[in-house]
Amino acid sequence: MMARALLLVLVAAASLHAQVGFDRILQAEREPQNWLSYSGTVFNQRYSPLNEITPANVKDLRLQWVWQSRSLEKFEATALVVDGVLYTVQAPNDVVALDAATGRVYWTFAYQPAPEARTCCGRVNRGLAILGDTLFMGTIDAHLLAIDARSGQLIWDTTVASAAQRYSITHAPLVVKDKVIVGTAGGDMGIRGLIAAFDVKTGKQAWRFHTIPGPGEAGNDTWSGNSWMTGGAGVWNSGAYDPETNLTFWGTGNPAPDWDGRQRLGDNLYSDSVVALDADTGTLRWHYQFTPHDELDYDSTQVPVLADITFQGRPRKVMLWANRNGLMYVLDRVSGAFLLGKPYVKVNWMDGFDHKGRPQRVPGKVPTPEGTLIQPHVHGATNWAPPSFSPTTGLFYVAHWENTGTIVTEGLSPRPVGINTRQTTMGQVNLQPFFNTEDEAYGVVRAYDPNTLDPKWEYRMSDITWGGVLTTASDVLFSGGKEGYFFALDARTGQLLWKASVGGQVNAGPMSYAVNGKQYVTIAAGSALFAYALP
Amino acid sequence: MPPTTVSEVQAAKIVAYLRSVAESRRSVAVAGDAGRGKSLFEGRGQCATCHRVHGSGARLGPDLSRVGQLRRTIELEQSVLEPGAEVLAANRFYRVVTSDGVTVTGRLLNHDTFTVQLLDSNEQLRSFVKSEVREHGFIATPMPSYRRTLSAQEVADVVSYLASLKGRADP
Numbered sequence: 001m002m003a004r005a006l007l008l009v010l011v012a013a014a015s016l017h018a019q020v021g022f023d024r025i026l027q028a029e030r031e032p033q034n035w036l037s038y039s040g041t042v043f044n045q046r047y048s049p050l051n052e053i054t055p056a057n058v059k060d061l062r063l064q065w066v067w068q069s070r071s072l073e074k075f076e077a078t079a080l081v082v083d084g085v086l087y088t089v090q091a092p093n094d095v096v097a098l099d100a101a102t103g104r105v106y107w108t109f110a111y112q113p114a115p116e117a118r119t120c121c122g123r124v125n126r127g128l129a130i131l132g133d134t135l136f137m138g139t140i141d142a143h144l145l146a147i148d149a150r151s152g153q154l155i156w157d158t159t160v161a162s163a164a165q166r167y168s169i170t171h172a173p174l175v176v177k178d179k180v181i182v183g184t185a186g187g188d189m190g191i192r193g194l195i196a197a198f199d200v201k202t203g204k205q206a207w208r209f210h211t212i213p214g215p216g217e218a219g220n221d222t223w224s225g226n227s228w229m230t231g232g233a234g235v236w237n238s239g240a241y242d243p244e245t246n247l248t249f250w251g252t253g254n255p256a257p258d259w260d261g262r263q264r265l266g267d268n269l270y271s272d273s274v275v276a277l278d279a280d281t282g283t284l285r286w287h288y289q290f291t292p293h294d295e296l297d298y299d300s301t302q303v304p305v306l307a308d309i310t311f312q313g314r315p316r317k318v319m320l321w322a323n324r325n326g327l328m329y330v331l332d333r334v335s336g337a338f339l340l341g342k343p344y345v346k347v348n349w350m351d352g353f354d355h356k357g358r359p360q361r362v363p364g365k366v367p368t369p370e371g372t373l374i375q376p377h378v379h380g381a382t383n384w385a386p387p388s389f390s391p392t393t394g395l396f397y398v399a400h401w402e403n404t405g406t407i408v409t410e411g412l413s414p415r416p417v418g419i420n421t422r423q424t425t426m427g428q429v430n431l432q433p434f435f436n437t438e439d440e441a442y443g444v445v446r447a448y449d450p451n452t453l454d455p456k457w458e459y460r461m462s463d464i465t466w467g468g469v470l471t472t473a474s475d476v477l478f479s480g481g482k483e484g485y486f487f488a489l490d491a492r493t494g495q496l497l498w499k500a501s502v503g504g505q506v507n508a509g510p511m512s513y514a515v516n517g518k519q520y521v522t523i524a525a526g527s528a529l530f531a532y533a534l535p
Numbered sequence: 536m537p538p539t540t541v542s543e544v545q546a547a548k549i550v551a552y553l554r555s556v557a558e559s560r561r562s563v564a565v566a567g568d569a570g571r572g573k574s575l576f577e578g579r580g581q582c583a584t585c586h587r588v589h590g591s592g593a594r595l596g597p598d599l600s601r602v603g604q605l606r607r608t609i610e611l612e613q614s615v616l617e618p619g620a621e622v623l624a625a626n627r628f629y630r631v632v633t634s635d636g637v638t639v640t641g642r643l644l645n646h647d648t649f650t651v652q653l654l655d656s657n658e659q660l661r662s663f664v665k666s667e668v669r670e671h672g673f674i675a676t677p678m679p680s681y682r683r684t685l686s687a688q689e690v691a692d693v694v695s696y697l698a699s700l701k702g703r704a705d706p
Contacts (some may be wrong), residue, residue: 085660099652099662106644106652106660150658151594153587 019132020082022177026243032473033514035081038127038172039386040511042241043306046388048512051474052519053534058476058488058498061532064520065103067096068528074427074507075524077127078172078386078468080135081513086522087130087149088529092123093139095147101515103531107152117141117163119170120188121426126237126384126508127172129180131200136180138169144182144198158203160184160196167191174239176248176279179206183235187253187271187299190230195239195250195275197282207282211235211252211270219269227264232256233271237384240304241279242317245334248279249306249319253299259367259408260295267292272300274321276336286336291325292358295366296349296408297378298325305396306333307389309450320450322387322398324380325349327359328453342453344446345381345402349374367408371415377404377441378414379426386468386509388477393491395447395456397469399479404441404464427466427507429526431484434463445469445479447494457494461485468509470521478521480506486523486530502530567688572696575689580681582693588700594658595642596678597626603700611697615690618678628677629653631663632670639663640674 020036028034028041032049039046053061069075073091080087086100093113097106117123117140129136134155135147141163146155160182161167166189174181179197187193193211198204211233213219223231234253241248255264255271270284272291277284291298305320311330319333326347330340338357350359365374382400389396405417417440425432436442443465446458465481472478475491486506487499504526512521520533541549576582583592586599602611613620629643629651639661641653651671652662665671681690 084662097660099650099660102650102662102664104645104647104650104652104662106654106662148594150654150660151587151598153594153598155590 018083020130022131022175025131025175033081034083035079035511035513037080037129037174038078038238039303039509042174042176042243044238044240044303044386045305045307045391046386046468046470046509046511047390047392048470048472050472050512050514050519052514052517053472053476053512053521054474055476055490055497057534060534061488061498061500061521062535063500064101064531064533066528066530067098067103067105069096070094071527072429073527074122074124074429074505075527075529076122076124076507077524078509078511079522079529080128080130081511082130082149084515085149086513087128087135088524089125089127089137091125093125093137095128095135095137095152097149097152100513100520100531101518103529109147109152109154111139111145113139114141114163117168118166118189119168119185124170126170129173129175131175131180134200136173136175136200138171138173138182140168140170142167142169142184144169144173144180144203146200146203156203158198158205161191161194165191170236172238174241174248175200176241179279181239181248181279183211183239183250185234185236185253187232187234187236187256188258190256191232191234192229193233193235193252195235195277195282197279209275209277209282209284211275213269222266222269224263224265230256231264231268231271232258233268234299235301236299237301237303240306240319242306242333244317246279247276247285247333249274249276249304249333251300251302251304253301254294254297258295258297259414260411261293261366265293268294272298272325274300274304274319274331276333288331288336288338288357290321290323290327290329290359296325296374296406297414298323298380299383300324301384302382303386305387305389307391307450309394311339312451318450320387320389320396322382322396322400324383326376326381328398328448330450330453340453344398344448344453344455345400345404346375367410369410371407371409373405373417374408374414375405377401377416378406378408379404383466385466385507388469388471389450390471390475390491392473392475393447393471394450395491396450397445397447397471397477397491399443399445399465399467399469399481401464402442402444403439427482427505430504432482434483436463443481445477445489445494447491459489459494459496465506467506467523470510470512472512478510478512478523480510480523480525482506484525486510486525486532500530500532502526502528504528567691567693567695569692569695569699571689572692572694575685575693576696580685580693585678594654595656597623599697599700601700601702603698604702606697608694608698611694612690615685615693616680616682618680619676622676626676628674630670630672630674631668633663633668636669640677643673
């Protein structure tokens, strides 16, 4: 309640505020000081055009600030930064706005998930989306929230699916035009997965795509009996968007029950797949299934990485995918055609592809009463942690595991191989004692040539890693891992350039932004967020 | 406030009592009309230039979408007539003069020994390092008293409107 003069000031000022329009999100590379979506752009390349931090000066990085979350959960979120304000998630579902230069708090939005909320692997959240002045977050009780980015006030709250039926949302939503798109996790608990789009203004559902076709729909006959009703195929990592084709791409999770396919005979479409949907209608345009009739829990919930490259001598619009099943892929993202695929770790469950790119299964490499050794591990060669593609180097960078395997036994949960089963645990908050030899699994960051999928270099860690990868225009690569280091590599050679001990496990992807021309790079580790910059 | 040993049932009774106090009849001398109050709020009173209700209005002042649940009418009336008499800590205003002489005022969001964070009058989230600014400190609420600009009936109307704000409207 103020004088009229102030009204005029406010009206004038309102026109000065730069809203995050969808055009800004589509052209995020034009404003490298900001980080406007989970992996930086709708192509999910997790590549920053910033170049103040270089291979020559990265050794001088200094900690600028730390923000400690009030949470004992894993910190898996990648922050957004918009014009000097950093937004992140305090697990499970509180949203925090910080000054990106100092880490001081502007506001906190607190959300109490319903008590019936269940997640398989931690009460986690991987991030937010933004459009205009509105932040969007999925919750572990399967709601989608719209939050005022200026004030932290709730704008709308839509129930996407039933938490009581074990649906949850753990990934960062994807904004496409006037819609915000999310998928539901819970694939290990007998859900029927879905991807849905909601109006950004009202929260009203615009379309819904079930990742398991219903009766009468193409693909329903890939599920025996009524297994389609509880067949899983959850969605728990962010999708991508290609404005040229108006397609949005999403990876789907394993069919359920995870390690026993006897109750769900068939290929189990569209589990362990990437689905390409019309972003306006949710209509399926194409799909590619990475692991038909999966009995090994090889979720395909990695983020789709889109790139325009010269592939085997001709320009191609491709999708790069390092899958949990130990195979790496190049797909034509316009048609869905399989262009190239090959193992990038030890793989024993398949031994080649047919001409359509369907993996040829090795007989007997399935759960058996006596137990079968399967490579790679049930947690994968890589899992959900986001990779990076650098248009500067043309290389695809993936943090993953080597020398892993699992013993799968009919009707039982799989058990790790080796005498020390601590080797391949889920990511945790705190550092754990580590005793393993290299033969018992180790972690790498490896650079791959998308034309051949051959490795160009690797950086080895003693322990496995659940950390993501960031590359920058100055050819610096940032990553971290279970050992609690945040480190920088030369993106062209893999040489270690710098490291910092962050005192907790890294379970997130790094990102970079700038304030007043100063480049920062952040990483979540333990239950805190760390920001580094040059002095 | 020290910890208590009251049971959940006792705590529920205390909460019920406090809510009944908040629901108590208004104290203004004349009966108000919430509809007229809404018109004043959005029109001549220019309240929405600082306050937000159900997603409409500015963010500089407190969001009033639930103020009828949280405040007694006597408190609402006091806020309209003597807005500076009692200001919640979360609604305090702050002023910064930058090293180049620019004055920034806004609602204080947070401050510490070295820095201060505001929502400024342009609704921008702003952060300052105290040692790098010329001046900084608390200022009085910018909200004017409506004692001379609204009649007693109009004040009652606005208070009735505020008292009717009990939560979110449908989007």
